Amino acid sequence: MVSKLVKSNIKLALRSERERTISELRDLFRYPFHSDVKILHFEMDGSVGDYGITVAQFKELDEIIEINAHGEKVSVEVFLK
Structure with missing residues (x-):
């Protein structure tokens, strides 16, 4: 502990x-991160995202932000599987 x-x-x-x-x-x-972002989750896979890195933006641990700073929808399905 x-x-x-x-x-x-x-x-x-x-x-x-x-x-x-x-x-x-x-x-x-x-990248135009949403202004409410508190947590950025970087996932390295090699087969998804740019250079194999996928980024998810969270407001809280259980609240994914699905739009960027421009109001455009952001794909987060890789994190919801």
Whole structure:
């Protein structure tokens, strides 16, 4: 079991790097992520997506966002199987 101090330190580190990480990912992929995105799920398969990487955007752990920043529908069926 992970101690509360370790969990707290991990959360603090993730929060402090959140905006920079999201900014770099946006620049890297040039993808119009929805403004409500809190979690990006990267799945490496090799046979789907660009370069074998499929990205799903989540508002919460159980709430997939199915549109991008332009209001266009995003395919997420690979994550719903």
